[in-house]
Amino acid sequence: GKLGISIKEDLARLALSSEAPIRLGERCTVFMEKDVTAFMQQGRDVRDITAGLAYAVVHNYLNRVVRGRAIGERIYFQGGTAYNKAVAAAFATVLGKEIIVPPHNGVIGAIGAALLAREKEQREHYRSRFRGFDLSLVKFKIRQFICKGCSNNCDIQECTIDGERTYWGDKCSDRYHKKAKSEQKPVLDDLFAQYNQWLVEDLAGPDGLGVKIGMPRTMTFYDRFPFWRTYFSQLGAEVVLSDVTNKSIAAQGRELCISEPCFPIVAGHGHYLDLVDKNVDFVFLPQIINSETETPEKESWVCPWGQTLPLMIRNGLRDELQVQKLLMPVVHFRDGIGFVKKEMLSVAKRLGVSKKTNDRAVEMAFQAQAHFQRLLLNTGEKALADLAASGRQAVVIVGRPYNIFDPGINLSVPEKLRSNYGVDVLPMDFLPLNGIDVSGFHENMFWNYGKKIMQAAIFVGRMKNLHLVYFTNFKCGPDSYIKHFVRDAVGAPYLTLQFDDHGNDAGIMTRCEAYLESKGLLHGFGVRRPAIDFVSR
Incomplete structure (x- = not known):
């Protein structure tokens, strides 16, 4: 490497001999490498640089992983990094405590997995399928192909062992179901499928205007579409939706997108292009700025990327005819029905519709949205009652609606939790969150979705039978700090899953399984937690 030393033979020896370790902070390895290069060019002692690296590992872990949580008196240091005596010494120096590096520290995780497998075998009384360490004695065959079951065109790996086939790489699980990993079955209906079904009910077909309005199935579509479908139905326009997010849409979005936003915004560009291919008369891309709120003294913004997605799409177009087909009203739902009527009047005029018809359409749209919300809450109330009656634990998925309900974004993880593990799963939109003070x-949660996510976290924290999984994205600015407050609000360990345009779910589902195991949800029961006293916090 740059230091010209052997990590295995020299790094610890040199670092332990340093008398003046260099402060390298706790940044990621990319920036750390630049700092190391700079210090080398300055002629700094390699012993001090290596010692600084050891301390940097320690400070990075304590500040970015431990994050102020209590550290006990008996500390075990495991994993491959523990082979480096300098890092172990740095932990001991910083914490002022004894650090124990156990034997076989590099394979402690594998030993733990073996113990869990033994516990499961003893608990469920099944015969082990372990075939031994000599793979040459195992007959297996690997085949790769592209699934044509839907527009995702997933790259599938088929593994055949002793005549038994398993499949990996599918996003939707509709065609190549994996064998269930638990005998338990969920007691709740598939609320995610119900949500998406209710979302598009009464979709406006051909009517008096003879105009096709294309609407991308992305972003605020997943919580506002009852409003928009009703509005255009009342105007007499036909609504055409883009396809559900798939590999082709994501790839097209990446080509059109001129910036580096989160994956849902990239996919949004692809949804626009999908509508262009459907030959609609207009593409509706509302610039939604804020949302209704029960706390008017605080703002309720939609994130800047969500607000400006229509502008990014427009600025990426080179065909003026396509630009002219865009309907891009600025909408402030927070400011009430009268204000929204004025903002939507520009759309009505372009479609040749009167102000009276526009105003009536907005009124009906607000009613439809309210009906949709009541339907969710009533269904959620029944689901919570069913859980209580059955004594079952459940997972609550929190996040932005386009992450929770778009299977092309979340790799159908909610459905896989149900089908693969028999876990009951609740979307946060079905919970009674109004009135929960965050x-x-x-004290000033001004993001609309951020407030709802925190309200859901508080609700889950108050319930003994609920556990939280947070769906988010890489590069999501608001979520990058909201999740720190969620940890305090829920008062218990929770799982964060970050989604981007990588289609392989293996790592995601491994993390899910580990989380479910830690909560006892794979055993037909859950780890019950004491209720949290929120009055005293």
């Missing part, structure tokens, strides 16, 4: 954890 100011005890963040």
Whole structure:
């Protein structure tokens, strides 16, 4: 490497001999490498640089992983990094405590997995399928192909062992179901499928205007579409939706996108192009700025990327005819029905519709949205009652609606939790969140979705039978700090899953399984937690 030393033979020896370790901070390895290069050019002692690296590992872990949580008196240091005596010494120096490096520290995780497998075998009384360490004695065959079952065109790997086939790489699980990993069955209906079904009910077909309005099935579509489908139905326009997010849409979005936003925004560009291919008369891309709120003294913004997605798409177009087909009203739902009527009038005029018809359409749209919300809450109330009656634990998925309900974004993880593990799964949109005060954890939560996510976290924290999984994306600015407040609000360990345009779910589902195992949800029961006293916090 750059230091010209052997990590295995020299790094620890040199670092332990340093008398003046260099402060390298706790940044990621890319920036750390630049700092190391700079210090080498300055002629700094390699012993001090290596010692600085050891301390940097320690500070990075304590500040970015431990994050202020209590550290006990008996500390075990495991994993491959523990082979480096300098890092172990740095932990001991910083913490002022004894650090124990156990034997076989590099394979402690594998030993733990073996113990869990033994516990499961003893608990469920099944015969082990372990075939031994000599793979040459195992007959297996690997085949790769592209699934044509839907527009995702997933790259599938088929593994055949002793005549038994398993499949990996599918996003939707509709065609190549994996064998269930638990005998338990969920007691709740598939609320995610119900949500998506209700979302598109009464979709406006051909009517008096003879105009096709294309609407991308992305971003605020997943919580606002009852409003828009009703509005255009009342105007007499036909609504045409883009396909559900798939590999082709994501790839097209990446080509059109001129910036580096989160994956849902990239996919949004692809949804626009999908509508262009459907030959619609207009593409509706509302610039939604904020949302209704029960706390008017605080703002309720939609994130800047979501607000400006229509502008990014427009600025990426070179065909002026396509630009002219865009309907891009600025909408402030927070400011009430009268204000929204004025903002939507520009759309009505372009479609040749009167102000009276526009105003009536907005009124009906607000009613439809309210009906949709009541339907969710009533269904959620029944689901919570069913859980209580059955004594079952459940997972609550929190996040932005386009992450929770778009299977092309979340790799159908909610459905896989149900089908593969028999776990009951609740979307946060079905929970009674109104009236839950988040100011005890963040006194000025001005993001609309951020407030709802925190309200859901508080609700889950109060319930003994609910556990939280947070769906988010790489590069999501608001979520990058909201999740820190969620940890305090829920008062218990939770799982964060970050989605981007990588289609392989293996790592995601491994993390899910580990989380479910830690909560006892794979055993037909859950780890019950004491209720949290929120009054005293």
